[in-house]
Amino acid sequence: MRKLNVNQFFSLNFLLFVVFYANSVIAFTEEKVIIEKAVRKNQSIDIHVSGKLSRKTTMRMAFNIDGLVESVLVNPGDRFVKNQVLARLNESEIKAQVIHAKSAYDSAFNDWQRAKNLFDKSLIPQSQLQHQKALLDGAGSTLETVQFNQDMATIKATVNGEVLEKYIEENELVTAKQTAFLVSVNAHGWVVSVEIPDHQVVRLNLGDKAEVRFSAYPDKSYSGKVSEISAKSNNHSGLFSVEVMLDSFEDNFRSGYLASVDILPESEEKLTFINLDSVITVKDNQAMFFAYDELTKKIKKYFTKIQFISENSIVSNENLSEVSYVVRNASIDLKDGELVQAFPIAMAK
Numbered sequence: 001m002r003k004l005n006v007n008q009f010f011s012l013n014f015l016l017f018v019v020f021y022a023n024s025v026i027a028f029t030e031e032k033v034i035i036e037k038a039v040r041k042n043q044s045i046d047i048h049v050s051g052k053l054s055r056k057t058t059m060r061m062a063f064n065i066d067g068l069v070e071s072v073l074v075n076p077g078d079r080f081v082k083n084q085v086l087a088r089l090n091e092s093e094i095k096a097q098v099i100h101a102k103s104a105y106d107s108a109f110n111d112w113q114r115a116k117n118l119f120d121k122s123l124i125p126q127s128q129l130q131h132q133k134a135l136l137d138g139a140g141s142t143l144e145t146v147q148f149n150q151d152m153a154t155i156k157a158t159v160n161g162e163v164l165e166k167y168i169e170e171n172e173l174v175t176a177k178q179t180a181f182l183v184s185v186n187a188h189g190w191v192v193s194v195e196i197p198d199h200q201v202v203r204l205n206l207g208d209k210a211e212v213r214f215s216a217y218p219d220k221s222y223s224g225k226v227s228e229i230s231a232k233s234n235n236h237s238g239l240f241s242v243e244v245m246l247d248s249f250e251d252n253f254r255s256g257y258l259a260s261v262d263i264l265p266e267s268e269e270k271l272t273f274i275n276l277d278s279v280i281t282v283k284d285n286q287a288m289f290f291a292y293d294e295l296t297k298k299i300k301k302y303f304t305k306i307q308f309i310s311e312n313s314i315v316s317n318e319n320l321s322e323v324s325y326v327v328r329n330a331s332i333d334l335k336d337g338e339l340v341q342a343f344p345i346a347m348a349k
Contacts, residue, residue: 055184
């Protein structure tokens with residue numbers, strides 16, 4: 001075995017001292033941090049939106065003939081029942097047309113009856129009888145038409161409902177099919193119409209549950225479910241229309257009430273929960289925190305969008321799969337990529 005001389009001995013000891021000292025300095029200068037495992041759960045995220053109350057079914061009502069409006073019997077906000085008359089046209093001209101058509105029909109019928117008697121006695125040819133029958137049929141069609149027009153001189157409710165808008169006034173000349181009223185129909189219930197962006201509408205399905213509150217009834221909530229999802233976005237807003245059908249309602253509900261709606265999709269998302277003590281800063285709904293890499297012993301800075309806050313954590317639905325540990329007692333002085341000494345939160349306690 002070769003022996004070291006005095007100089008070699010001291011040189012070796014000096015080298016060991018330098019290595020030991022350097023490691024001690026590094027260990028001394030490393031920031032000590034507390035870490036904990038990132039919590040992940042599959043969970044449904046509520047969709048919170050605002051909307052307006054309306055009847056499920058609305059329709060436009062109009063006269064089917066031209067004429068002068070004689071009377072308008074309802075106003076916006078009025079409720080009506082089936083077969084109630086809502087408006088009338090002046091029937092003076094129509095009544096005269098009915099009288100004239102009835103007289104023409106009676107005359108044509110008498111002519112046909114005489115022709116039939118003569119034909120039965122073989123006094124006139126069949127062609128003459130057929131001619132009189134054609135005249136009778138024409139008079140009958142004209143009478144039916146004017147009688148139908150007489151019925152169309154009134155707007156009569158076919159179901160129970162409520163007047164939303166009125167577009168005509170008395171003594172106004174209107175044309176056939178010109179909208180006179182916009183009404184809501186009681187039979188099909190109440191809905192809240194909302195608009196939802198594309199990244200949220202993809203999570204919805206028909207039948208998803210919802211909870212609705214109205215500013216008019218601040219102390220009550222109403223259950224409902226998604227009853228309709230638009231297949232096309234609004235050309236102006238780029239949002240998708242969604243209807244929530246209410247399970248119950250008040251007798252004095254009015255169309256247009258403002259509503260706050262929480263829709264509860266059945267579909268779940270993978271969420272990451274980060275303790276509030278790990279969050280360094282929040283700006284524009286973006287939370288900044290540090291994650292710890294167990295292999296490199298270094299920390300990395302992350303920014304993630306806050307989906308919502310749950311108890312003592314912020315919740316993100318962004319892809320944070322590479323984050324295994326988060327730094328619990330992080331400070332603004334930590335640097336991205338910094339080497340640290342990590343202690344599990346259980347040891348810190």
